[in-house]
Amino acid sequence: MTYTAAALVGFGFAILLDLVVLRTKVLQRKGFWAAYAIVLVFQLLVNGILTGQRLVVYDPQAVLGGAGPRLLGDWRIAYAPVEDLLFGFSLVVQTVAWWVWWERRARRARTSAGTNTASRRVDPTVARRSSTR
Amino acid sequence: MLYLAVMGACLLVTLPLEFVLGARVYRRPRRLLLTLLPVLIVFLTWDALAIHAGHWRYRRLTGVRIGDLPVEEIVFFLVIPVCTLLTFEAVRRLRPGWWPADSGYDASPTAGDGP
Numbered sequence: 001m002t003y004t005a006a007a008l009v010g011f012g013f014a015i016l017l018d019l020v021v022l023r024t025k026v027l028q029r030k031g032f033w034a035a036y037a038i039v040l041v042f043q044l045l046v047n048g049i050l051t052g053q054r055l056v057v058y059d060p061q062a063v064l065g066g067a068g069p070r071l072l073g074d075w076r077i078a079y080a081p082v083e084d085l086l087f088g089f090s091l092v093v094q095t096v097a098w099w100v101w102w103e104r105r106a107r108r109a110r111t112s113a114g115t116n117t118a119s120r121r122v123d124p125t126v127a128r129r130s131s132t133r
Numbered sequence: 134m135l136y137l138a139v140m141g142a143c144l145l146v147t148l149p150l151e152f153v154l155g156a157r158v159y160r161r162p163r164r165l166l167l168t169l170l171p172v173l174i175v176f177l178t179w180d181a182l183a184i185h186a187g188h189w190r191y192r193r194l195t196g197v198r199i200g201d202l203p204v205e206e207i208v209f210f211l212v213i214p215v216c217t218l219l220t221f222e223a224v225r226r227l228r229p230g231w232w233p234a235d236s237g238y239d240a241s242p243t244a245g246d247g248p
Contacts, residue, residue: 003188010179031231035221042146042216046139055136055192062188091176095214096221098168106164 003062007086014093024100027093036092043088044078052079136194136205140212147219156222158215169214176210177202 001009018027026032050056051069058081060067065075065082075082150156158165181202183189197204225232 001186003183006179006183006188013175029232031224031228032221034228034231035217035224038220038224039217042143046143049139050136053135055194056189057192058189059187062186091172091210091213092217094175095168095172095217098171099164099218099221102164102167 003058003081003083004064007083007090010090011086014090014097018093018097022097022101024097024104026096026100032096035096036089039092040085040088043084044080047080047084047088048078051081051084134195136191137208140205140208143212143216147216150219150223154223155226156219158218158222165215165218168218169211172214173207173210177207180206180210 015027018024051058052071054069058067063075063081063083068074069079070076071079077085151159191203191205194203194205199207
């Protein structure tokens with residue numbers, strides 16, 4: 001498998017995780033895209049240093065472009081292979097999805113604990129299953 | 134050292150998001166840890182497979198390793214998610230309207246002070 005193929009798999013995996021598996025649906029929130037736009041600018045900068053300074057070197061057989069880091073062109077953006085955009089997107093989406101998932105889980109446990117006067121200490125897994133949402 | 138210096142700069146630049154804009158990421162260590170764990174598992178696996186397949190390799194690292202992995206890689210997959218979450222939470226504090234009330238999100242400053 002090339003990095004190009006792996007990056008596409010990682011891209012798809014992150015989307016599935018957010019929309020189907022965890023159903024956090026951060027991809028449907030304006031706030032997520034605003035944050036992603038900011039992260040992307042810094043990704044290009046940081047990745048540009050790491051690849052431009054050749055701290056990370058890519059096999060030309062594994063990417064769409066050649067071996068040489070170029071500022072732009074030959075499937076490179078800010079020295080990094082275009083595949084890195086999918087890799088970075090996958091990392092950002094998975095991180096935010098898990099973060100929101102743990103938050104939602106905690107809130108549901110609290111809501112459930114609040115309405116259930118019988119027990120103050122509710123097992124979060126039980127609370128989640130019994131939640132009406 | 135350049136690699137680690139860049140990672141350090143990322144943490145430094147994003148620090149005000151926590152303490153000036155009130156992102157509250159470092160102050161939720163349990164949730165942060167639970168978030169980093171699955172992300173680390175997925176991406177360290179990807180990284181190890183990619184190095185094995187020769188997709189990319191590293192140069193001029195410190196040479197310090199944790200197991201088979203260069204310490205820089207582990208630092209990368211800790212630092213970048215933390216910076217991402219700080220950005221995400223800062224945007225959320227500044228633009229609560231971008232998280233509709235019916236979406237299951239709560240943009241109030243104390244939202245999700247759980248784990």
